[in-house]
Amino acid sequence: MGGRAVGRYGGTVGSEVGEVSTTDIPPYRPTALPPFSIIGKPLPKIDAAAKCLGRTKFADDIVLPRMLAAKMLRSPHPHARIVSIDTSRAQALEGVKAVITGSDMPNAFGILPVSQDEHALEGDHVRFIGDPVAAVAAIDEDTATQALELIEVSYELLEVIGSIEDAVANPEPQLHDYADDGNLHKLVHLEFGPVDEALERAHLVQEDLFFYEGSTHLPMEQHAAVAEYGGNRRLTVWSSTQTPHYVHRALEKVLELPRSRIRVVAMPNGGGFGGKSDPFGHELVVAKLAMLTGRPVKICLTREEVFYCHRGRHPVIMKVRTGVTADGTITGMDFESYLDGGAYGSYGVASVYYTGALQTVTYQVPTYRFRGVRAFTNKAPCGPKRGHGTPQPRFAVEVTLDKIAERLDLDPAELRLKQLQPADSLTANWLKIGSMGLRACIDKVVEGSNWKTCFRNLPYGRGLGLACSSYITGAGLPIYWNSMPHSGVQLKCDRGGGVTVFCGSTDIGQGSDSILAYIVAEVLGVEPMEIAVVTGDTDLTPVDLGSYSSRVTLMTGQAAIQAAGRVRAVMVGPVAGKLEVPAERLVFAGGVVFDAQDPERGMSFAEAVALTETATGTVGSVGSYRPPKSPGRYRGAGVGPSPAYSYSACIAEVEVDPETGIVQVPRVWIGHDIGRSINSSLVMGQVEGGVYMGLGEALMEEMAYRTNRNVTHKWPSMLEYKSPTTHEMCDVTTYLIEDPDANGPFGAKEAGQGPLLPVMPAVANAIYDAVGVRIDEVPMSPPKVHRAIKDKARGKEPRFGPSGTPTVRWPEVTYVPRPVDGGDGKAHPRPEPAGTGG
Amino acid sequence: MLRLPPCEARFPTSIAEAVELKAKYGPEASYVAGGTDLYPNMKRRQQTPYHLIDVRRIPQLDRLEVDADGGLIIGAGVTLTRLIRDGRVAAGWPVLGQAAATISTPILRNMGTVGGNLLIDTRCNYYDQSYEWRKAIDFCMKKDGEICWVAPSSPRCWAVQSSDLVPVMVALGAEVILVGPEGTRTIPAQALYHNDGIEYLTKKRDELLVSLRVPAMGTAKATYQKLRRRGAFDFPVLGVAAWIRPNGGGTVADARVVIGAVGSYPIVSEAAAEALVGHALEDDTIDAAARAAAKPAKPLDNTDFTIGWRKDMVAVYVRRALAALR
């Protein structure tokens, strides 16, 4: 990291993008180097006490005078046309105040501009069991529930698309007419450099098939929303959402009410994990019902409805062919992914690209092809779950590398270490890598787990497995096309010394409110507890795009540094004048502004604010952040770029009971390159949480359907959808690697998603080490492991996994010359393969 | 949130009063103890009794004592937590605490009772679903429908006996005491169950389960092995209770092997007992008993996990249970 000089950190705030022109203020440059007074310390979260004491108010805790309860009627059919809906009997029920159907809210919405395919209530076409068709507002929940039973819907059943194979085989009936091809929502075909030639010349081509089952987020808090349409004809919606800004936009579109008359308040989320990142029908429905009845309306979904909201992990079939030299150096990779997207677009277009985007950022992949398809099926829509589209391919890549290492008799750790993607480099698919601490991550876990001694040497039934990963720290591009900041922060300083931070970000439990407080506190030299944080309120706070893609710490952090730096810059003039010291010598720390050379000469922060307010008027500022432009210019280049990439390495220890196939994971060692911890205990919490969620996906979670039984969800309940309890959680040894990134606030990168990614492949590789069978499928549940062990004993292939891929007609390739080809980041016709003479 | 259907609670303080209330309201009424089985079922509209007759204020149901013959009397209203914590139970019948501690979670065990546990509804992935879910699949014969979705050509329901204490009580030779409008009867625990997912109990509709009597263990030993996905919450997908009385010479004098959660009732494996009696608990004997016990187990696709694997696991778990009794 010696090459990245101090001056680059923080100095990049807004410097690569058009900075807001308040150029008379000298830019504040926080040092990226310790000592810090707050950054890095394991301080309590600012909302910890309220959460622990049960005082945090969640959306469902809101009770307003005259509030009504809403319920939604959902389709009992996986695929049908609505012939008619009769709500008259429901309307007539005593206590019912309003009943609405699709025709009351005909405008479509959707998170991505290219997939505006949802309706608050579907008016003529339902696409999965759980699709909402009508809603009721009544004096209480029981009455509303009763009213639902009185709504008569007549359906004309349509042929059901129950799987990705069905979708390939049956272009009709189409779920959506905007799909790329029949029921294939999106098809992608990208190539970077001559892959086929590389594979042809390779010493070894490892070919593997994998299946990664879908899973859901399972936040403890069920989605809830409350709406009120005030006397001033302004609408307020309080919701458990991760993305108030997008809810704001969807409300405007569907209700045809200008955003200036809508206020969206994101309540603290009782867990999100990506499951509350889309605008949802129920948020629009309560708004409409509040407008119709003139009374506040609340809805809190049942757990089953939360399963139907879903937007979780896509089930993906993958095929990967990897060419390597005799010493294991990758020469090319050909990757295919087949995603079962469910009934709606959601983030799906991004999800397909994500299953192909980040293969290149951990190890050098000199030539690379990616083909991906997302199918529409009559199931709850998939979308972004922690790791969004990348845990599946990461599983494939890390297991395939383990197999390569075995075939070449190499240590899997050495195999990876020798071909790490270098820091400050460009990948074949034009992703710009900044800091890269994967080497240190691998070294730490190898040492901590005693890998060199134990790997391949533990007794039968016990094993170790290694896997690595990388994740984006915020997406480089916004969801809808615009050049505005991704994050804004506003600061207000009070004469009494208090500071209020306003930001559109949403705390979903990850601690984003606290991060704002720590960063502003660091810059202004005050205590975090003296900072009031106001977030996620479209009336009060500047836009932040939301809590997704691990973007919040980096983007709001940079905006906060800028805002706080500007306040500081305004304050130094009057304070320096009063203290009669040069402005550059002023230090803000410990609640005091003082002369670095003569610390006795100073004044309290409150006095400094009062002085500044006297001199220049009200003290406040704004800051904002927009990610640097990415060099990739081809179609599809929008997914993958990020200001910074986090890295993780993980070693899992497993105990496999060969008689039952039951796998236990007693321990995980994980190294995570965080760039810089803003709060080390929050980072550790995210890492451990990622390991926990990863274990669930590795061992048991299944968003499964009974395709032959009307495509019903197999177990939409917290009892039968199996997710680990504390009994299944392993011990975790976490190593935080701090390799500061020039683009991160104080060098910080993400922690919320990346550490989940290596867990599943590490467990798979460990199972192989323990009992010599390959489970090329997630979850690695006991019946699968047991079957593979039995097959092995019978001399059959010791493997459990898929045997083929659907047959898809791929579109014409988008060929992108790589940086080493002297490319310009754009697509160009593929050069004729050398030596073919044609 | 899922809401309870409209209902009203009654709190009788004597057996007679409880039975009278139940007889009066008939099918409109249900006894309830901890409610940990009944209330979730009511929320899913599997049962919708209007009158809830809460049995927890009846003193006889609260007994936990050792009788003159050394047998253990457990009132139906004794909570699982109390059973687990009782010193006499731990000393004299350790298998009861061992099995009860695998039930659900500590919080549910604070509410759930022994009586309720013996009577819990049979379970099935097509049945333990909300009303809306069942409507989407068009219901099944256990509630509101005609067909069995697990075995569509079957005339009967195959919902699964899912209590952890049931196989243990059967293996220990416990008796249950029932009081109904027609009087009191005492029957062996095994006789309480019936091989049918719908009519899974032989208890008459209005009979109140008052208590159980578990004979003294004497020289016998027993164990319970439970297979489930996770270390908490989960109902058994297989439960093996094994009871063995050795004779002086180190061979088995008497044995009972009871398999739970692979049928609609606890399956008593006579064949396994036969394989054991007269032999020492050597590997071969255990293997033979395990294979015999696995034969009648017929898991169907209506619980967690796959059926082939669950079937395979029966022999493994019987073997482990018997090995634990060596």
Ligand SMILES: Cc1cc2nc3c(=O)[nH]c(=O)nc-3n(C[C@H](O)[C@H](O)[C@H](O)COP(=O)(O)OP(=O)(O)OC[C@H]3O[C@@H](n4cnc5c(N)ncnc54)[C@H](O)[C@@H]3O)c2cc1C
């Ligand atoms: C999440 C969850 C997990 C669970 N896991 C397990 C598990 O792993 N293993 C397991 O065995 N059980 C499990 N259970 C079921 C249940 O909690 C226990 O079986 C408990 O012991 C039931 O007792 P109860 O008193 O709550 O029964 P209740 O719900 O009060 O009653 C159950 C049934 O018995 C009837 N009844 C109750 N008392 C009497 C009486 N004295 N006379 C006549 N009829 C009566 C009721 O009418 C009802 O039909 C679980 C439940 C939940 C919700």
Ligand code: SF4
């Ligand atoms: S076994 Fe068949 S009839 Fe019984 S509950 Fe299950 S689906 Fe219904």
